[in-house]
Amino acid sequence: xxxxxxxxxVKAADDMSERLARVDTGDLWNLMTCAEVDSIAxxxxxxxxxxxAAFLLCEHAVSDTEALDSHADIYAARTDGMGTRxxxxxxxxxxxxxxxxxxx
Ligand SMILES: [Zn+2]
Numbered sequence: 001x002x003x004x005x006x007x008x009x010v011k012a013a014d015d016m017s018e019r020l021a022r023v024d025t026g027d028l029w030n031l032m033t034c035a036e037v038d039s040i041a042x043x044x045x046x047x048x049x050x051x052x053a054a055f056l057l058c059e060h061a062v063s064d065t066e067a068l069d070s071h072a073d074i075y076a077a078r079t080d081g082m083g084t085r086x087x088x089x090x091x092x093x094x095x096x097x098x099x100x101x102x103x104x
Contacts, residue, residue, distance in 0.1 A: 013047035029060035034070035054093035
Protein backbone atom coordinates (compact mmCIF):
# COMPACT_ATOMS: atom_id res chain seq x y z
CA UNK A 1 0.00 0.00 0.00
CA UNK A 2 1.23 3.46 -0.83
CA UNK A 3 1.29 5.81 2.16
CA UNK A 4 -0.14 8.70 0.16
CA UNK A 5 -3.32 6.63 -0.25
CA UNK A 6 -4.02 6.56 3.50
CA UNK A 7 -6.30 9.66 3.57
CA UNK A 8 -8.36 8.22 0.69
CA UNK A 9 -8.45 4.85 2.44
CA VAL A 10 -9.78 6.48 5.62
CA LYS A 11 -12.48 8.27 3.61
CA ALA A 12 -13.40 4.98 1.92
CA ALA A 13 -13.69 3.36 5.36
CA ASP A 14 -15.94 6.23 6.50
CA ASP A 15 -18.19 5.65 3.48
CA MET A 16 -18.16 1.88 4.03
CA SER A 17 -19.13 2.32 7.68
CA GLU A 18 -22.03 4.62 6.82
CA ARG A 19 -23.38 2.17 4.24
CA LEU A 20 -22.87 -1.04 6.22
CA ALA A 21 -24.58 0.42 9.27
CA ARG A 22 -27.81 0.41 7.25
CA VAL A 23 -27.66 -3.31 6.36
CA ASP A 24 -29.81 -4.50 9.23
CA THR A 25 -31.61 -7.49 7.76
CA GLY A 26 -29.12 -9.85 9.38
CA ASP A 27 -29.24 -12.18 6.37
CA LEU A 28 -26.01 -10.90 4.84
CA TRP A 29 -24.06 -11.09 8.08
CA ASN A 30 -25.37 -14.55 8.90
CA LEU A 31 -24.14 -15.91 5.56
CA MET A 32 -20.58 -14.75 6.21
CA THR A 33 -18.05 -16.81 8.09
CA CYS A 34 -16.61 -15.56 11.37
CA ALA A 35 -13.30 -14.79 9.63
CA GLU A 36 -15.04 -12.78 6.90
CA VAL A 37 -16.92 -10.66 9.43
CA ASP A 38 -13.77 -10.25 11.52
CA SER A 39 -11.83 -8.87 8.54
CA ILE A 40 -14.51 -6.24 7.88
CA ALA A 41 -14.84 -5.43 11.59
CA UNK A 42 -11.06 -5.01 11.84
CA UNK A 43 -11.00 -2.39 9.07
CA UNK A 44 -13.89 -0.58 10.73
CA UNK A 45 -12.44 -0.60 14.24
CA UNK A 46 -8.96 0.40 13.07
CA UNK A 47 -10.47 3.41 11.27
CA UNK A 48 -12.50 4.53 14.27
CA UNK A 49 -15.87 2.97 13.44
CA UNK A 50 -16.37 0.88 16.57
CA UNK A 51 -20.14 1.36 16.61
CA UNK A 52 -20.60 -0.02 13.09
CA ALA A 53 -18.16 -2.87 13.79
CA ALA A 54 -20.12 -3.81 16.92
CA PHE A 55 -23.35 -3.63 14.91
CA LEU A 56 -22.01 -6.09 12.31
CA LEU A 57 -20.80 -8.48 14.99
CA CYS A 58 -24.15 -8.40 16.80
CA GLU A 59 -26.06 -9.01 13.56
CA HIS A 60 -23.69 -11.81 12.50
CA ALA A 61 -23.66 -13.45 15.94
CA VAL A 62 -27.22 -14.67 15.44
CA SER A 63 -25.75 -17.49 13.35
CA ASP A 64 -23.01 -18.29 15.87
CA THR A 65 -24.87 -20.77 18.00
CA GLU A 66 -22.06 -23.29 18.47
CA ALA A 67 -19.47 -22.93 21.21
CA LEU A 68 -16.65 -23.11 18.65
CA ASP A 69 -17.99 -20.12 16.70
CA SER A 70 -15.85 -17.04 17.20
CA HIS A 71 -18.76 -14.86 18.24
CA ALA A 72 -20.66 -17.33 20.42
CA ASP A 73 -20.25 -15.06 23.46
CA ILE A 74 -21.95 -12.23 21.59
CA TYR A 75 -24.73 -14.60 20.54
CA ALA A 76 -25.18 -15.84 24.12
CA ALA A 77 -25.41 -12.28 25.39
CA ARG A 78 -27.74 -11.31 22.57
CA THR A 79 -30.40 -13.85 23.41
CA ASP A 80 -32.14 -11.94 26.16
CA GLY A 81 -35.34 -13.90 25.73
CA MET A 82 -36.78 -11.65 23.06
CA GLY A 83 -34.09 -11.99 20.40
CA THR A 84 -33.18 -8.34 20.58
CA ARG A 85 -29.77 -6.78 20.99
CA UNK A 86 -29.12 -6.39 24.69
CA UNK A 87 -26.65 -4.22 26.60
CA UNK A 88 -24.77 -7.44 27.41
CA UNK A 89 -24.49 -8.20 23.69
CA UNK A 90 -23.10 -4.73 22.98
CA UNK A 91 -20.60 -5.16 25.82
CA UNK A 92 -19.58 -8.60 24.50
CA UNK A 93 -19.08 -7.04 21.05
CA UNK A 94 -17.01 -4.19 22.57
CA UNK A 95 -14.81 -6.73 24.36
CA UNK A 96 -14.38 -8.67 21.11
CA UNK A 97 -13.44 -5.48 19.23
CA UNK A 98 -10.82 -4.66 21.86
CA UNK A 99 -9.29 -8.10 21.27
CA UNK A 100 -9.55 -7.66 17.47
CA UNK A 101 -7.84 -4.23 17.60
CA UNK A 102 -4.98 -5.66 19.64
CA UNK A 103 -4.66 -8.67 17.29
CA UNK A 104 -3.61 -6.33 14.50
ZN1 LIG B 1 -18.94 -15.50 13.99
